Amino acid sequence: MDEFELIERWLERLPVPGSGVLVGPGDDAAVLVPRPGHRLVVTTDAVVEGVHFDAGRVPPAAIGHKALAVNLSDLAAMGARPRWSTVALTLPPGRLPWSFLRRIADGLGALARAHGVAVVGGNVSAGDVFSLTLTLVGEARQVLRRKGARPGDRILVTGTLGDAALGLASLAARSGPPRRMSVLEARQVRPTPRVEMGLAAVGLASAAIDVSDGLVQDLGHLLRESGVGATLFAHRVPRSRAYQRATTDLGPALSGGEDYELCLTAPPRKVPALSRRARALRLRLTEIGEVDESGTLRILDDRGRPIRLAQVGYTHHTLTRTGRGRRRRRGAGRC
Amino acid sequence: MDEFELIERWLERLPVPGSGVLVGPGDDAAVLVPRPGHRLVVTTDAVVEGVHFDAGRVPPAAIGHKALAVNLSDLAAMGARPRWSTVALTLPPGRLPWSFLRRIADGLGALARAHGVAVVGGNVSAGDVFSLTLTLVGEARQVLRRKGARPGDRILVTGTLGDAALGLASLAARSGPPRRMSVLEARQVRPTPRVEMGLAAVGLASAAIDVSDGLVQDLGHLLRESGVGATLFAHRVPRSRAYQRATTDLGPALSGGEDYELCLTAPPRKVPALSRRARALRLRLTEIGEVDESGTLRILDDRGRPIRLAQVGYTHHTLTRTGRGRRRRRGAGRC
Incomplete structure (x- = not known):
């Protein structure tokens, strides 16, 4: 199987249900029908080999699952209904066997189906490091924000x-x-x-x-x-x-x-x-x-004494931001 | 300047105009207001160092420009009005100087402003190779497709x-x-x-x-x-x-x-x-x-004789697909 064929087959494993999808993969861009009266809720997140996962320690299906899950979680925090996703994939040519890529697609596809998310477009580039960047689009009439908490809540x-x-x-x-x-x-x-x-x-x-x-x-x-x-x-x-x-x-x-x-x-x-x-x-x-x-x-603590944390946040080696204040650091090579 | 500061400053250089943007960067996801009666038109494309550009031969502003331009071109081919973009960035920690990153943001930002595109969300990951993945969302009442050409056209x-x-x-x-x-x-x-x-x-x-x-x-x-x-x-x-x-x-x-x-x-x-x-x-x-x-x-040819092409398509080393039939191959290391 050559690289072209591999990519065709990879993307074919992802769901493109009809809901709101006028044009799916196969044209210059996807065409979607948003529900009247709804706002769009959009987030993007990437998983990068050697930073977010160690391919030797994690099942490939889990890599696909997690790439979508982290984006779904962002929409969950906004109270939005996830609907459509695009996938940008970077593949080290010849280095990843089909069985590995297929399982990534299956993990991503299963979670997408469970949440009714259509994968409406994709981009596959060669690159030295395997990575998966998803952009997820959802809808909501009204959203939850980080701001809005009031004293007494x-x-x-x-x-x-x-x-x-x-x-x-x-x-x-x-x-x-x-x-x-x-x-x-x-x-x-x-x-x-x-x-x-x-x-x-x-x-x-x-x-x-x-x-x-x-x-x-x-x-x-x-x-x-x-x-x-x-x-x-x-x-x-x-x-x-x-x-x-x-x-x-x-x-x-x-x-x-x-x-x-x-x-x-x-x-x-x-x-x-x-x-x-x-x-x-x-x-x-x-x-x-x-x-x-x-x-x-x-x-x-349980006796009402103040606790001082040695570590305030989870230190990722990765730097992530959906916006201000959203950053991660995480050890490279961890899974 | 540490990595966190660098990323803050990078994203601050990109435009987030108010048009249709209820929530920009700074929350779990962006919230956008689509125009009633319009369809969404969505495309994604990545530029990867060593595949789509050679940082030694191309001005950094051009890298940012091109990352957006290739996505704008996809929306142009659909007859859609570009409106919002997300940016996912992979940065080799410590390897890229601020002046280089700043110029990439400026090239991207200038083209975004020229087309009224708001950069509404981002994600920055560590990674061995520099890459920029954009997802562009546009709107159209009616779109152009690849299909629809008829004999005599x-x-x-x-x-x-x-x-x-x-x-x-x-x-x-x-x-x-x-x-x-x-x-x-x-x-x-x-x-x-x-x-x-x-x-x-x-x-x-x-x-x-x-x-x-x-x-x-x-x-x-x-x-x-x-x-x-x-x-x-x-x-x-x-x-x-x-x-x-x-x-x-x-x-x-x-x-x-x-x-x-x-x-x-x-x-x-x-x-x-x-x-x-x-x-x-x-x-x-x-x-x-x-x-x-x-x-x-x-x-x-100009005398009405059939031409046979030695090379049918432009062979990129990169494999790209917004959908079926969209693939590129391009020499690594070329700019």
């Missing part, structure tokens, strides 16, 4: 935090790919973006952000954009059973990254409705703090 | 062809960056996308494609998608004075790539109106052939 978080950071450490300690991934490793490798919860939170939450760079750092962005402060009760931050078995340290739950959970704020009277919607989605939603006027983020 | 092309290919050869023969670029080199390095002509052609042209991979190859895509054939009069293909001074060979005009001109088809009765619109835009528009039912592309 409760701070809530979906799911459990810190699992992905512990999973990353566990994967990094291996010499090859695991035969069977632990719960923590799976959380790192195949995150579940909280798209439905983001949609359910519109009209109830006062502000939202996804937890990609660590709770303290991301909550800090939300508070700064909202011009408020908050108190965070560290012992309330939800940790999974696997986490609690692995460590008693709260650090990964407070500062670990890549869980792709949602952090929401809401006035107390709206918290019951938010909780009901989370329950309907079988999603854990935990109140972990309260917004105040202080302008700073205080973190208290 | 005239084939027209904007501007002159082959300049960029000759410019590339000229740059490749240099050992360093030119102090002053020749006309041909400038056509290669800073192409002018025909956005206004694309818009002007809606309702008149029956089909359109941009000439990025060589006239014969791109016209071939248009004919295949339309299910027709054509006769092309090689001696009518417009060549610039600089081209004619450089060579009498028709090859680069027929098979050279990266001119980013438009190739249009239109029924004879609509050609005068198309020509008037081109004149109003001070753009050359040349009739170069006629669509027929043959299903193949015949190329005739």
